[in-house]
Amino acid sequence: MIQKDDKYIEDCLVTETNDFEGISSRLENRNTVRLLHAGLGVATEAAEIADILKKHVYYGKPLDKTHLKEEIGDVLYYLAIAIDALDSDFQTLKDANIAKLKTRYPDGFEKNKALKRDVEAEYRAMEDV
Numbered sequence: 001m002i003q004k005d006d007k008y009i010e011d012c013l014v015t016e017t018n019d020f021e022g023i024s025s026r027l028e029n030r031n032t033v034r035l036l037h038a039g040l041g042v043a044t045e046a047a048e049i050a051d052i053l054k055k056h057v058y059y060g061k062p063l064d065k066t067h068l069k070e071e072i073g074d075v076l077y078y079l080a081i082a083i084d085a086l087d088s089d090f091q092t093l094k095d096a097n098i099a100k101l102k103t104r105y106p107d108g109f110e111k112n113k114a115l116k117r118d119v120e121a122e123y124r125a126m127e128d129v
Contacts, residue, residue: 031085034085037078037081038078038079038081038082038085039078039082041077041078041081042075042078042082045071045072046075049075052064052068052071092129095129097126099129100122100123102125103121104118
């Protein structure tokens with residue numbers, strides 16, 4: 001067990017936020033709580049997808065496509081909550097994503113364009129949807 005006087009912990013705690021009232025205040029917003037739920041859910045389900053793939057690639061387990069589909073469906077569930085909390089819809093977000101990708105890769109994927117993105121242009125393209 002790490003001792004309370006551990007220098008590493010002490011150094012880390014210096015940078016910990018102490019805005020607990022602000023955090024609590026922001027959590028009073030229903031959609032913020034829904035977005036947090038969705039974000040944590042997506043992260044959890046993504047980890048489950050990664051675990052299935054890890055076990056297939058590195059441990060030689062058969063690829064369980066049914067389990068993958070289940071976890072992808074769970075990601076969609078959490079995304080639906082987030083999209084509703086943002087007062088949007090799947091189609092709008094899919095269209096915005098394609099607009100962003102077409103701006104980034106107008107002639108198809110190119111490694112240099114992946115490394116040197118024009119994020120402002122991508123956001124403008126998404127806002128136009």
